[in-house]
Amino acid sequence: MPKYVYDFSEGNRDLKDLLGGKGANLAEMTNLGLPVPPGFTITTEACKVYLDGGREPAELAGEVTTHLATLEGAIGRRLGDPEHPLLVSVRSGAKFSMPGMMDTVLNIGLNDVSVDGLAKQSGNERFAWDSYRRLVQMFGKTVLGVDGELFEHAIDRLKEQRGVKSDLELDAGDLRALTGTFQSIVKEQTGRDFPTDPREQMDLAIRAVFDSWNGDRARLYRRQERIPADLGTAVNVQAMVFGNLGMDSGTGVAFTRDPATGATGVYGDYLENAQGEDVVAGIRNTRPLQELEQIDKPAYDELLGHMRTLEHHYRDLCDIEFTIERHKLWMLQTRVGKRTAGAAFIIASTLVDEGLIDLDEALTRVTGAQLAQLMFPKFGETDAPRIAKGMNASPGAAVGVAVFDSDRAEERAKSEPVILVRRETTPDDLNGMIAAQGILTSRGGKTSHAAVVARGMGKTCVCGAEELDVDLAGRKFTAPGGVVVNEGDVVSIDGTSGAVYVGEVEVVPSPVVEYFEGTLAPDADPLVAAVHRLLTHADSKRRMKVRANADTPEDAERGRRFGAQGIGLCRTEHMFLGDRRQLVEDLILAGDDEAARDAALQALLPMQRADFAGIFEAMDGLPVTVRLLDPPLHEFLPSLEDLSVEIAVLEATGKPVPEERRALLDAVRRLHEQNPMLGLRGVRLGLVIPGLFQLQVRAIAEAAKMRKAAGGDPRVEIMVPLVGAVQELEVIREESEQVLTEVGYDEALIGTMIEVPRAALTAAQIAESADFFSFGTNDLTQMGWGFSRDDVEAAFFSRYLDLGIFGVSPFETLDREGIGRLVRIACEEGRAAKPGIKLGICGEHGGDPDSIHFCDEVGLDYVSCSPFRVPVARLEAGRASIETKGSDTR
C-alpha cells in the first residue's frame, strides 16, 4: 500500500519527485537537527490519485489524522483547541517551482472560538484578530475562489470610515469587524458559511492545492516550460510560528555568501516584529542581518551556526528564511540560492579552495549563459535620457553617431564610432554593420536579419524599437515626445536591456573578454581568475571539440584566440558581395552564354583563392570547413519591386529606359522565386550552373596547395549545402574530386550539411558519399517546423510564446523532440553506415548551452559557433562531459 503522508523527519532532499522541492528541503533541514516547525508532506502520488479519479485516496484522511496527531504532540497544542490552538500553514510544492500554482494558506485552525485562545496565548488581541482576518481573506480567495478585490475594497472602506491610511492603524476591534465583513463576503459569494471546523479548513485547503495543479496559469506555465502534466504537486502542512508577536520576535532572509559579488561572509536582512509578507511588502525598512547580533545575540549565533551547517551540507550558497518567535529561532525554508553571473564563478572557485567541492562539481555550478553575460561591455551609471526600448537582440553596450545608410556608415566609421540606424537590415548592409559599433532598427525581432547577423558578429544590437519613427530619406529618427535624432547625433544603445539613449553613456569593457583577447592576465582579478580556472578545467574534461564559424581571416584569428579548434563553417556568400557584385551579376546575366559565364568565373577565381589563402593561414594546422555557395542568386541582384518601380516610372514620365536596366529586370523576374528559401540554392545551384562549384573548389584547392608549398599545414573540408539526396552529393563529389586531382591537391575531405529533413532521414545513404556531416540546424528547424525565421518571428512568435506553444524559440534552443529527433536519426544511422564519419553542428544552436548538451548526448565530434560564443561552448561542452560521466556516450 502506498504511503501518502511523510513526516518531515521521514523525507530527504532526494525525494523531490514525491515530496516536491519545498518538502524535500524541509525534511533535509529537519534531519540535520535544525529547528524546523514540525509538519508533514502529502505526496505527489496522493495528488495524482486525486486528479485521476476526482477524489482523494481513501487512506489519505487516516494518514493525515495520524500525522496531525504527531504534530500536535510535538508542539503541545491541538488544532482547534479553544485555549491553546495550533495553527498550521498549507503550501503547494511541486518538483519544479511553479509560479502559476496556489501558494499558501496561513493560520489554518482559527475560528470564532480559537481566536480568543490565540489572543490569550499571545497576549495580543490585535494580533489574533489580524491573523483570523488574514485566514478568511486568503482562504476565501485561494480555496473558495472569491474575487480578492472584494476583500481589498472592504479594507479600504473601513480605513476610510476610520479616517486612517495604514492597515497598522486599525485596532483589534476594527479587525474583528473586518473579519465579520469578510465572512459575509464569503457567504454572499459562495452561498456557504466560512468553514469554522479547523480540520475542514485544512482538508479544503489541501484539495485546493491539488486542484491548483490544473489551474489555467499552472497549465500555461507547464506548457511554456515543457513540464509534464502528470507530475502532480505535494502539499506541506506545517505548524505556524510568528515573528510578529512583539519586539522579541522578527523575521529575516539570510545568504551564506554575497549573491551579488560572490564574496565570502554573511549577508541578509532582518525585520523586527514582522512576518515574511511584511518583508516582501516593503513597508518598513529592513536592517542588515549583522545587526541581529546586537538585538538577539543567542539567536544570531545560533543562526550563523545553522548557516554554516547548511552551506557545508549543501556545499553551496544557501538562501534561508527564518523567524524568531519570542527569542526562539525557527528555520522556515532553505534552498540553494540564486546569484549573479560573476558571483557564480567566484563562489564555485572559492568552494574548491575551501575543499567543499572538486573542480568537476565547480564546473556544474556555472553556466554558459552566465559566462556569456560576463563577456559583454556594460553601461555605467548615466543621466542620459532613455528615449525608447526595443528588443535586446544582441547584448553589449555601444555608443556612436547615428548614421542611416550603410555606405555612409562605413565611410564615417573611419573617423568616429558609428551606430547604424535602419528600419531593418538586409545583406546589403553588411559593410555598414561591420563598420558600426552597434545596430539599431525599428522593425524585426530577435531573429531578424539585424539580430542574427549582429549576434554572429558579437555586435551590440537593439532591434524592433517600434517607438522610433525612422526617416531614412530625412536622415533622422523621431522618438516619443518629439525627440528628433539627426544623422551625426550621438546615441547609446544597450543590447542587454534594449534601452536606447540620446547622448554618450560611459561603457565599461568586459575584463573577461580582455583576458580572452590576451590583454589581461589570468590572475588580473578574482573574476577572471575563476573564469580561467573553470574554463581550463572544462577544456581538460570535454569530449567535443569547439570550432568557430568564421568567413574572414580576422574572424578566424579571433576564434582561435578564444579557443576555437578549427572553423566549422566558412560561408562563401559574403565573398560575392561588395566589389564583386558586378562579376556575379555578369555571371547571372550570362545565362547560357558559355564564354561570358567563363569570363566571369575566371575573374572571380583569383579573388576566391586569396579569400581562402588568408583563412587557411589564420587556421594553420586546424580544420577549416568551407561551405560552397548557398543563397539563391537573386540575392545578389536588386529587388524586383524596386526595379519594376524604377522602370515603370521612367516609362510613365517619358524618359528613356537604359537597355541594361531592362535586361536586369528580365533576369530578376526570371530568377524571382515565390519561396527563395525553398528554391534554387545550395547544391541545386552547383548542379544547375555549370562551373560555379568547380570555381570554388579550384580556388580552395589552389589556396591550400600554395599554403602547403609555403610550409603551412592547411586542413581543408569542403562542405556541400542543402543536400537532400545522396545522388546530389555523388555528382558534386565526382566533379570536385576531378578538380582536386587537376590542381594536384587531394587531401581535402568532402562532406555535406544535414539541413534538409530528408537528408537526416536518408543519412545512411548520404554517409556513403560523405566524409563528414555538419548539422545546419537553422534550416533544419525552418524546414522541420515549416516556418521561415525571416517571416514568422514578427508575425506570430510572441503570440506562440504567450499561448505556451513554445517555451523558447526553436531558433534559440534546439527543439529536441522534433528537430533533435532528426539529428539523432542522422547521427545514429550515418555512423552505422560509416563508423568513422565526422559529425558536427554549425547552426546557431552550436553556441547555445542547452543545445550543446544535446550535441554531446547524440555524440557529435564538435560544435561550431560564432567566435564570441566559443568560450561559452567550451564551458558547456566540459559541463556536458561531466554530467554524462559514467554513462556511455558512445
Add this chain to the structure above:
Amino acid sequence: MPKYVYDFSEGNRDLKDLLGGKGANLAEMTNLGLPVPPGFTITTEACKVYLDGGREPAELAGEVTTHLATLEGAIGRRLGDPEHPLLVSVRSGAKFSMPGMMDTVLNIGLNDVSVDGLAKQSGNERFAWDSYRRLVQMFGKTVLGVDGELFEHAIDRLKEQRGVKSDLELDAGDLRALTGTFQSIVKEQTGRDFPTDPREQMDLAIRAVFDSWNGDRARLYRRQERIPADLGTAVNVQAMVFGNLGMDSGTGVAFTRDPATGATGVYGDYLENAQGEDVVAGIRNTRPLQELEQIDKPAYDELLGHMRTLEHHYRDLCDIEFTIERHKLWMLQTRVGKRTAGAAFIIASTLVDEGLIDLDEALTRVTGAQLAQLMFPKFGETDAPRIAKGMNASPGAAVGVAVFDSDRAEERAKSEPVILVRRETTPDDLNGMIAAQGILTSRGGKTSHAAVVARGMGKTCVCGAEELDVDLAGRKFTAPGGVVVNEGDVVSIDGTSGAVYVGEVEVVPSPVVEYFEGTLAPDADPLVAAVHRLLTHADSKRRMKVRANADTPEDAERGRRFGAQGIGLCRTEHMFLGDRRQLVEDLILAGDDEAARDAALQALLPMQRADFAGIFEAMDGLPVTVRLLDPPLHEFLPSLEDLSVEIAVLEATGKPVPEERRALLDAVRRLHEQNPMLGLRGVRLGLVIPGLFQLQVRAIAEAAKMRKAAGGDPRVEIMVPLVGAVQELEVIREESEQVLTEVGYDEALIGTMIEVPRAALTAAQIAESADFFSFGTNDLTQMGWGFSRDDVEAAFFSRYLDLGIFGVSPFETLDREGIGRLVRIACEEGRAAKPGIKLGICGEHGGDPDSIHFCDEVGLDYVSCSPFRVPVARLEAGRASIETKGSDTR
C-alpha cells in the same frame, strides 16, 4: 562452392535474380520442350565477383569449358572448327531490362579459317563473309570500344567505290575486302589484332558484358530507375541459328493475342530470308504471320502449337521471337508481352473467362495508370497543323476559342467552348480555368499552378509550350513560323501528348467515363464490361476506402458517382475568392479594429454556411473532411509589385493616389512574406487572427445542424492545417469545441493534417488531441525536401531527372525513403498512442498508383484524391490488398 554456369535446361523462370530475365525465360522454354537453340547462362553471381575483384572467379573458365562442350555435343559442331564451325551469340541479361547495357555480339566463332567452313556448310559465301564482317564490326564496337562511325564510314566508302546504294548489292568479294578493312580499323584503334581465337572472342565478349554493368548509361539508368547498383548482369551464350540462309529460312515476331485491342487470335510478322536485325531495320516489308501457313505449313503449325503452350504456361499474352533455318523452327526468346491500356483490361477479363486465371490475378494484370489513360477523351485523325509541343501536364483533348484573360474566358464560355491561354496561371485565374475546356500556358512545368490545378479538376492542360510567344496585351500568341493565333481563333490541345493545333480537331469521348457517369451501361462494349468487372472485384477486395477531394457540391457529386466514399479534403480557400474578396480584404485591413473585423466575419458567416450545406447534402451519409483556412492572407490581396508600380507611376505623373490604394499597399507590404509557404498560414492564422477559425467552425456546425434537422445524415470532420506541435492543436480544439457546444452540434470529429515534418516526428503527442490524421503529402514533400513546387520544377527538375537524382518527381509519386518514412513514423506512433485514430491521405499522391500501394502498406484507412482519380484509386487499392494478401498489413 557456387555454381557459376547454368545450362538452359538447368534454370527456370523463377531464377531471374541469378540468370537474369532473358536467361530465365530461355530456360523455361527449354524445359517446356520447345526447340530453343542450346546454350548456357553465366550467373549474376559470377558478374558480382568480377566487379568486386576486377577478375572472373577462378572456377568460371572451367565451368564455361564444360558447358561449351555440352553445347557442342548437342549441336554437333565445335567452336572454331574449320569445317563445321559452331557460332554463338553472347548477350547481356539482367534481372531488370536495362537499355543502358551492352546488348549482343553475334557470330562469335568466325575467323579467317572458319569463315570458309561456314561458306561451305551454308553453301553461301556471301552469307559467310557478311556474317564475319558483322562480327568484326559488333565486336570492335561493343567489346573493344572502337568508334562505330569508323565502320559505317568504311561501308559508305566501299559503296561509293562500287557505285551501289544498298549493302545488299555488295557481293562476297566486297564483303571479304570490307572484313579486311574492319580488321585494320581494329588494329589501328586498339593497337592489337582482331582476336581470331574463338574462345578468346567469347571470353572477351563475356567480360565486356560484365563491364557494361558499370557503363555510364547503365549507371544513369539505374540511378533513374532506382535499380540497386550491386545486382550484376547474367550473360547468355547461345548457338546461332540463321534465318537468312535462303527462301526456306526466315525470322518473325508473334503475339498470342492482339496487343493493340486484346482480341483473341494469332498476330505477328514474318520475313523470309532474314535475320532479326533486318526486321528491325525495316528495309523490306514484313508479311502477316498468317501467311507463314502458305510458305511453310509444318513450321507454322508447330509455331502455333508452341504459342498455345506458352500462353497456357505463362497464362498471359506472350511475345515471341523465332527463326526458321531451312524449315527448322527455333524459338529464340519469349516474354509476357506489352499491350495497350484497353487490351490489358480485355485480355485480363478474357483469361478469366477462359479459366486460365482467377479474378484476383486478373486484377494484378491491369494498372491504375492504364485505367487513367482510358478515362481521357482523345483526338481522332486530323489534318490540322500542329504548331507547338508543350508539356503533357494533364491528359485529355480539348478544343475551343483561344481567350487570354480569365474574366473574358468565363464570359465567353457561356456561349462557346474556350481554351484559356496564359503565360502562366495564378489563383486569380480559377474562374477562367473552371470555365475553360482546357488550359494552355507558355511557361511552367508539370507542377506549375496550371498543371496542378488542371489535374485536380481533371481538365486538359498543355503547359510550358515555350515556342509560343504569348502577348496578353495584344490578345494573341505567335507560334514558330510566324503563325499568329488571335483571341477567338479555334485551337485544339492534346494534354496526353502536349501537342497544340490550330483549328478544330475531332474529339472522341471516353466510353469508360460515360460508364462512370452512368450514361453508358456496364455491358455497353467489351472494354467497359472488362473495366466494370475488374473494378467491381477491386471494390470487393480492397481494405482501404477511397474518398474524393472536393470543394463544391458539383465536385462532391461527381466524386460520389465515381465511387468516392466521402470527401477527404474540402478546401475552404476557394470560398474566399470571387465576390467575397472584398469582405476578406475588409477583414485583413481591419487589423486590430475589432468592430470592423467582426463585421467582416459576420458577413462571411451565412455564405460559408451555405457552402457547407451544399456539400453535406451531396455527401449525405458519408464523411466530409473540411480543412480550415490554409493559405497566407496576402494571397487574397493584389501583388506587391503591381501595386507599387501603380502608385509610383501615379506619383511620378503627378496624378492623385487614392487613399485606399495607399492603405492597401501598406497592408500588402506589411503582410508581404519572403517565403509565404513558410509563413503565416494554416493553424498559425487560426491562432493569430481572432475569430477566423471560429467563424468557419460555426458555419460548419450550423450547416450540419440544419442538415440534421432536415432529416439528413451529415458526418463532419474538421481538419486543422499545418500543425507542427500538439500545443497548436490543443488551443484550436478547445476553441472549436466551445463553438460546437454553443451551436449545439457536437458530433464533429476534430483532427489535423500531418504535413509539417515535425508533426510526423511528434505524432504520438499530436494523436492525443486528434481524432484523425490526414497526410498532406504535397507540403510534406515540399518541406521534407526543402523545395517549393512553384519554384523548383522549372528551375531544376528537368536537370535532376537528367542526372538521375530523381527517377520520378517526388510530387508525382511519394518518395518512400524520405517522405514515406515520415508517414510511416506518424502512422506507427500515432496509432500506438491512440489505437482507434483514423488515418488518411489527401495530398495528390492519394491518386497515384505507386503511392496508393505505399498507403496500403503503412495501414492507412483511406486515400483521397480528385474525383477523376477515384476509379484509379479504387482499382489500385484493390490490387494492393491482393498483393499483400497473406501478409499481415496491420
